[in-house]
Amino acid sequence: MKQKTTTKTSYHIPIGPIHPALKEPVFFEFEIDGERIVDVDVKLGHVHRAVEWASRKRNPIQILYIAERICGICSYSHPVAFALAVEDAADIMIPERAEYLRVIQGELERICSHLLWAGVAAHEIGFDTVLFFTWQVRERTLDLTEFLTGNRITKAITMIGGVRRDITKDMLPRIQKDLDYLKECYGKLGKIFLEDKTIKLRSQGAGILTKEDALKLCAVGPTTRASGVKKDVRVDTSYFAYGDLDIDCITPADLTGTVNGDVYDRIIQRLLEVKQSIDLIEQCVDKMPAGDIVAEPKIAKLLAQLKKVNGEGVGRHEAPRGEVIHYVKLDGNDAPFTWKVRAPTYNNILPWIPMLKGEQIADIPIVAASTDPCISCTNRVGIVKDGNKYELTKEQLHKMSVEKTRRLMR
Amino acid sequence: MAKGLTKAFKKALWVYHCNSGSCNGCDIEIIAALCPRYDVERFGIKLVGSPRHADVLLVTGPVTRQMADKVKRVYEQMPDPKVVICVGNCGNTGDVFYESYNLVGPINQVLPVDVHVVGCPPRPEAIIFAVAKAWTKLETLEGK
Known part of the structure; x- marks a missing residue:
């Protein structure tokens, strides 16, 4: 035409x-x-790789590994949300130490993901120096992840009823050393992102999401918090050990006093969350009680126990990008009757x-x-x-x- | 370094990365290989934004039904001689998704793969090694 x-x-x-x-x-x-x-x-x-469909043929422990491969960046959030749902359905109490270890892993993943994002955002506006700097810092976080779990990306640390690896006393100095390095780099990163003229010019006033829109469209995670909505699963439901820790829902207003909901606010929001995560890991390392790390170490026994369960459960976890929800229904067979995943990006589209x-x-x-x-x-x-x-x-x-x-x- | 590779490379290697439905695990490891810790740009290996500029195609993911023809189109747009590297277990075998109804892959069902990199995800070192192997193949192809 x-x-x-x-x-x-x-x-x-x-x-x-x-x-x-x-x-x-x-x-x-x-x-x-x-x-x-x-x-x-x-x-x-x-x-679409038919992840939920594949679950109909596998038992809950095998599903942990599929859940891990839903997303390579949230490779801890998905299995842990699934584990929470199964524990909810089967009434499994997880040991207190495991709850702290789960927080440490979750916060480490948040740091990795936010640093990755900061680099990508800098690349998008043509500031590649910052991309390389943030990714260099991220490598150190990945080193720490590898030290604690044995792998860089897919960690396979979650188990239904706890975690698979403990943190021993001789590991603590190394953790502290890496956290100190992160804190030092955080100062540098904060300066680049908050004071640099280039970033301010491109991000202030761009892509505004108002508080009303954020509420109306059910945005989750840093995206909604940067618009001034105080929504954070860690604070709202205090699962894991978050109830014992000093944690508050943060918004960009904590630093600047106002909330505009623009790209700049989302940058501030993620930076503040990195700082919060470092603080949370330190708190966990200090407060962690001694004890078991998994409720039922024998896998065959755990599977037999899950096979008897007839019920449904919901797992909610604050992933780096926002709230991830897993729903599981067990009906007394090897494989669950159904498994439903709601990832945070779905809401943020x-x-x-x-x-x-x-x-x-x-x-x-x-x-x-x-x-x-x-x-x-x-x-x-x-x-x-x-x-x-x-x-x-x-x-x-x-x-x-x-x-x-x-x-x-x- | 891969066997059979000459000490001085004849040319810089330009890589195009194509995600055929991967979970991002391999993709972030590919970017990690480009960043300061591994820094492959010092060897002249560079990610390019268009398949028309590329010598090597890095494919990740198990090739979902929607992506199959797009992956093929990317391959066809690349100039000869070209090499295809399949990164990650998904592309090699299907990994945990192997029986899924929505997969056309593994990648060698869609494209002729020259180098397979296993791992979920493979470490950046493994990816760099695979690219070095692809180099050997390219130099042999050019010699013919």
């Missing part, structure tokens, strides 16, 4: 589903008027629409990345304008973003 170019029409930009670097393939369709985004549509389903509306094309990468789905590395964009087709690759999109930073710096 040929149109006269004199009439002002909006055009569509499809993005995805192949991304060269991080995160799941998703498909976006942007409606663009000049440089402004008018509307956004999101299509999902490219990473709809808020993209109010965030991206009215923004410029060059802001797509940083605004979309600000909810931490890493849509960032979008590969190709095809622009269909007045019947003429041309394509924008991820590089060009990235270049546009970098150029905008330079323009603003002048």
Whole structure:
């Protein structure tokens, strides 16, 4: 269909589903008027691997390992939420020491994930020096994870009724050493992200999510807290050992006094959470009581016990990206009757629409990345304008973003 | 270093990374290999944003039904000679998802794979080793 170019029409930009670097393939369709985004549509389903379906053939302990592979970044949050659901259904009490060990792992994962995100966000606005700096700090966190669990990414530390590895006394100095290093780098990172002109120029006032929208669209995790909604599973339900620890729901207002709900606030929010996590790990190491680390160490006995259970359970955990919910129904067979996963990014997709509306094309990468789905590395964009087709690759999109930073710096 | 690799490399190796439905575990390890600790850019290995610029295709994930034709298209867009590296257990065998109804993979059902890297996820060292092996293959291909 040929149109006269004199009439002002909006055009569509499809993005995805192949991304060269991080995160799941998703498909976006942007409606663009000049440089402004008018509307956004999101299509999902490219990473559908039938995880829940596979659970029908496996027993709860085998499912722990599938749950771990739902997401490589939240590879602790998913199995632990599943374990919580099974423990809820089977009324298993976990030993107190295991509750503290679970907090330590959860907070370590949060630090890793937030540092990863900080690097990606910096890359999106063309600030690669910060990407390399944050990832170098992250490597140290991964070293600590490897030291405590035996692996860098998929940790396989969760067991139904506890954890699989203990922290012994001789491990404590090493943990403290790494935490001290993290604290030292935190000061540097805070300075870069809070005071640097480049980051402020690109993130302040961009991708605003109002408190009303955050509540209406059920955003979760740092995304909603950065809009001023005090929602944090760790504080609200005090599962694990969080009830014994000194933890408060933080918002960017704790640092700046106001909440704007823009990308800058989401950066502050995640930085504050890294500090909170370091503090929580230190508290856990101090307060951890002695005792068992798992309720039932014999796996065959545990499976026999789970086979007798007839009931349902829900597990809620505050993953780095927000609340993850697992629902399990056991009906006396080897495999559970059903298993349902609700991951935090699912809730944080709809808020993209109010965030991206009215923004410029060059802001797509940083605004979309600000909810931490890493849509960032979008590969190709095809622009269909007045019947003429041309394509924008991820590089060009990235270049546009970098150029905008330079323009603003002048 | 891989066997048969000459001391001086003839050219820099440009890598395109394609996620065919992976869990991000392998993907973040690939990025970790590019970052200061492992720093593969010192060997001239670089991630590029378009398959048309790439010598090597790194594929992660078990190839879901929706992604199969897209992965094929990426492969076809790459100029010859090219090498495909499959990173992670998912792409090699299907891993925990092996019996799933929505998988077309493992990757060697869709693309001709030259180097397999196992591990869930493989460590950055293993990925770098695989790329070095791919290099040997590329240099042999070019010699022909």
